[in-house]
Amino acid sequence: MRRIAIANQKGGCGKTTTAVCLALCLKDMGSKVLVTDMDPQGSATQSLYPDKESLEQTVYDLLVDSDTVPLSGVINRIDTDLDLLPANVVLSSAEQTLAGKERREERLRSVLDRVEEDYDFTIIDSPPNIGLLTFNALTAAEEVIIPVDPSFFSLQGVSRVVEALELLENINGHKTTYRVLATMYDSRTRISRELVSALRTSYADSSFNTIIRNNITLKESTGFGVPITNYRGSRGFYDYRSLAHEVLGKDPTQKAIEIEAIQNFLAPRRIGGGVLFSYMDGEVDDIDIEGDFNSWDHTGNALLDIDGRGLWQRVISLKPGEHRYRFVVDGRAVIDPNNARTEFLDGRGLVSVTAV
Ligand SMILES: Nc1ncnc2c1ncn2[C@@H]1O[C@H](COP(=O)(O)OP(=O)(O)OP(=O)(O)O)[C@@H](O)[C@H]1O
Numbered sequence: 154m155r156r157i158a159i160a161n162q163k164g165g166c167g168k169t170t171t172a173v174c175l176a177l178c179l180k181d182m183g184s185k186v187l188v189t190d191m192d193p194q195g196s197a198t199q200s201l202y203p204d205k206e207s208l209e210q211t212v213y214d215l216l217v218d219s220d221t222v223p224l225s226g227v228i229n230r231i232d233t234d235l236d237l238l239p240a241n242v243v244l245s246s247a248e249q250t251l252a253g254k255e256r257r258e259e260r261l262r263s264v265l266d267r268v269e270e271d272y273d274f275t276i277i278d279s280p281p282n283i284g285l286l287t288f289n290a291l292t293a294a295e296e297v298i299i300p301v302d303p304s305f306f307s308l309q310g311v312s313r314v315v316e317a318l319e320l321l322e323n324i325n326g327h328k329t330t331y332r333v334l335a336t337m338y339d340s341r342t343r344i345s346r347e348l349v350s351a352l353r354t355s356y357a358d359s360s361f362n363t364i365i366r367n368n369i370t371l372k373e374s375t376g377f378g379v380p381i382t383n384y385r386g387s388r389g390f391y392d393y394r395s396l397a398h399e400v401l402g403k404d405p406t407q408k409a410i411e412i413e414a415i416q417n418f419l420a421p422r423r424i425g426g427g428v429l430f431s432y433m434d435g436e437v438d439d440i441d442i443e444g445d446f447n448s449w450d451h452t453g454n455a456l457l458d459i460d461g462r463g464l465w466q467r468v469i470s471l472k473p474g475e476h477r478y479r480f481v482v483d484g485r486a487v488i489d490p491n492n493a494r495t496e497f498l499d500g501r502g503l504v505s506v507t508a509v
């Protein structure tokens with residue numbers, strides 16, 4: 154079982170969202186996953202198990218008495234291949250209960266040793282401070298993901314986690330690898346762009362290539378307990394799936410092949426008497442098409458969200474040959490992201506070109 158802790162003392166930087174969405178994507182890609190909640194706020198628990206008040210036992214019971222409490226009463230089945238070791242506010246008393254006890258930061262590691270053979274992964278969510286609970290999470294893990302949202306405190310939080318990892322290694326020889334993950338990225342803001350370049354400079358060998366973009370679907374899906382894997386057209390799903398790919402260490406060329414396959418599927422292609430135009434985006438309300446075939450007038454040329462999840466398509470009757478076009482997404486003209494061929498037209502700007 155690979156044990157991955159998600160940690161950063163900065164509050165609200167995307168720890169829980171990363172823990173839950175990564176777990177869901179890994180499960181979706183065929184792994185058996187346990188989500189371990191080590192935060193007394195119980196946000197990961199809430200998002201996977203909305204009736205969390207009804208839980209009789211939580212990770213707290215195991216931390217306090219890791220040898221005799223049966224796991225079956227504490228671990229909850231959420232879905233096929235997805236289980237939850239939940240937490241609630243009672244966990245906030247662990248620091249006091251375990252005060253003075255020996256090896257108290259190794260409690261979670263002993264608990265997870267008992268399920269070592271049962272899962273491919275456990276993803277451990279942790280609270281926004283570096284106290285006993287986070288030390289337990291870091292000691293139980295071999296890998297750490299440090300989410301960083303675009304803020305100074307979040308970047309500072311990375312150093313705190315790295316210091317804690319060094320401390321643990323000095324105290325008990327426990328070695329962990331860590332990787333930094335940029336979250337809530339908004340390309341329109343300067344701080345987002347600066348943050349990513351700072352991470353790429355300071356943590357060149359220990360940051361993910363994947364960047365998690367700011368995305369309302371992530372907020373909604375975790376808030377309402379709806380798995381992100383239900384929103385396949387959303388950017389949140391793409392980004393966390395890409396993170397899961399990196400975590401699985403999939404050959405980047407394999408990923409490139411998949412992206413190419415999707416692009417080939419979405420690029421304009423001839424079917425029957427016309428050309429099928431496609432655009433994928435689960436976050437928009439209207440998509441039209443304009444081109445030399447309709448005098449660049451997109452009115453009455455809407456694409457249809459054919460699966461209700463953001464795959465927009467329209468067939469246009471066209472003679473074989475070259476055609477220039479653009480999509481109009483929520484009123485804004487854009488080139489086709491799945492067609493590399495573009496051209497600059499006087500008075501119109503950049504347009505896509507297809508020959509089908
Ligand atoms: N990529 C994203 N785009 C938009 N909203 C996001 C994104 N990631 C997380 N959020 C939202 O931001 C808020 C904080 O995220 P989250 O709860 O994952 O952070 P956290 O680090 O676990 O917080 P805490 O420190 O309180 O545990 C939540 O409302 C969440 O839905």
Ligand SMILES: [Mg+2]
Binds near residue numbers: 168170196197278279
């Ligand atoms: Mg959280």
